[in-house]
Amino acid sequence: MEVVAIHQISPDQVILFTWGVITINATLVYTWMIMALLVVGSILITRNLSTDRSMSRWQNFMEVIIAGIRAEIGDMVKDGVNTYFPFVGTLFLFILAANLFTFIPGYVAPTSSLTTTAALAITVFFAVPIYGITKQGVVEYLKEYFRPTFIFFPFHVMGEISRTLALAVRLFGNLMSHEKVIAILLAVTPLFFPVVMQILGLLIGLIQAYIFAILTMVYIASATQSHEETEHKTNSNH
Amino acid sequence: MDSISIVAMASIITAGICMAIGSIGPGLGQGRAVQGALNSIAQQPDERNSLTRTLFVGLAMIESIAIYCFVISMILVFANPFWTYVIKKAGG
Numbered sequence A: 001m002e003v004v005a006i007h008q009i010s011p012d013q014v015i016l017f018t019w020g021v022i023t024i025n026a027t028l029v030y031t032w033m034i035m036a037l038l039v040v041g042s043i044l045i046t047r048n049l050s051t052d053r054s055m056s057r058w059q060n061f062m063e064v065i066i067a068g069i070r071a072e073i074g075d076m077v078k079d080g081v082n083t084y085f086p087f088v089g090t091l092f093l094f095i096l097a098a099n100l101f102t103f104i105p106g107y108v109a110p111t112s113s114l115t116t117t118a119a120l121a122i123t124v125f126f127a128v129p130i131y132g133i134t135k136q137g138v139v140e141y142l143k144e145y146f147r148p149t150f151i152f153f154p155f156h157v158m159g160e161i162s163r164t165l166a167l168a169v170r171l172f173g174n175l176m177s178h179e180k181v182i183a184i185l186l187a188v189t190p191l192f193f194p195v196v197m198q199i200l201g202l203l204i205g206l207i208q209a210y211i212f213a214i215l216t217m218v219y220i221a222s223a224t225q226s227h228e229e230t231e232h233k234t235n236s237n238h
Numbered sequence B: 001m002d003s004i005s006i007v008a009m010a011s012i013i014t015a016g017i018c019m020a021i022g023s024i025g026p027g028l029g030q031g032r033a034v035q036g037a038l039n040s041i042a043q044q045p046d047e048r049n050s051l052t053r054t055l056f057v058g059l060a061m062i063e064s065i066a067i068y069c070f071v072i073s074m075i076l077v078f079a080n081p082f083w084t085y086v087i088k089k090a091g092g
Helices: A026-045 A057-076 A081-103 A114-136 A138-146 A150-188 A193-237 B003-022 B024-043 B045-078 B081-091
Strands: A015-019 A022-025
Touching (some): A026 A057, A026 A081, A026 A114, A081 A114, A114 A193, A150 B045, B003 B081
Antiparallel strands (some): A015 A022
């Protein structure tokens, strides 16, 4: 079943129905389906948690995922895993779920549309200064932009904007290219090679979700790091 | 040759050249990055986790250049603004 035709570049162009000024396209529908799946699944799993040795297999599954994400974040920052875990973990799980369901026929990954990835990247763009300011205060955070000298201010600003653009375009480009390659292969060699590319797509989706979360964590860590350095210095002086 | 054929020809040729030249640099760069990471892992296997994480972040940075080229060639083939402009001009 082909939802996105081969000449369409994103699922935004697949319009399911229009009602007044509201246009419902395939990206919106699949985004809300993924969100509903994650929320309802989490509620169902965490409804009866147990702390003794007899736990449900779904709770075990959930604990493996959560502990893995927490360990990965804990490797990058010394403290404050609980502060960063909700944001980075949510990004990772949403992108992972959105990417991995592409093996279901009729499903189009919402991350293969530039609007979804741009929205995710903009949340990162705003979350980094918020975490930086809460960690080290407005003045200390703004001082980072003028290091080593004030000449570097425009370069810092340009770096912030270009890395947000890179986050959005990287995820979009990988997923969109994967869908286009599968669509072209289906037209050329219909039986075997699209399956191989679908299997490769699972790997691509996992790696892209990992890279998005890790890069977010790197940006947050770099915005909150100077505080830790000064703290370390005062501790060593005492 | 009318303007429609010129725009179509220029777009398709530019998309191919953009992909071809744009993937040379990131390919070489990613090869060097993986080579360096493998050498480091062979020397210090204990540091494998942090090396792998840094490698993935670096590869993503290098890869984004190739992705830019890819997106531009995709725009030229699938969603070309000049193409739609010329079609509109020719149509009415």
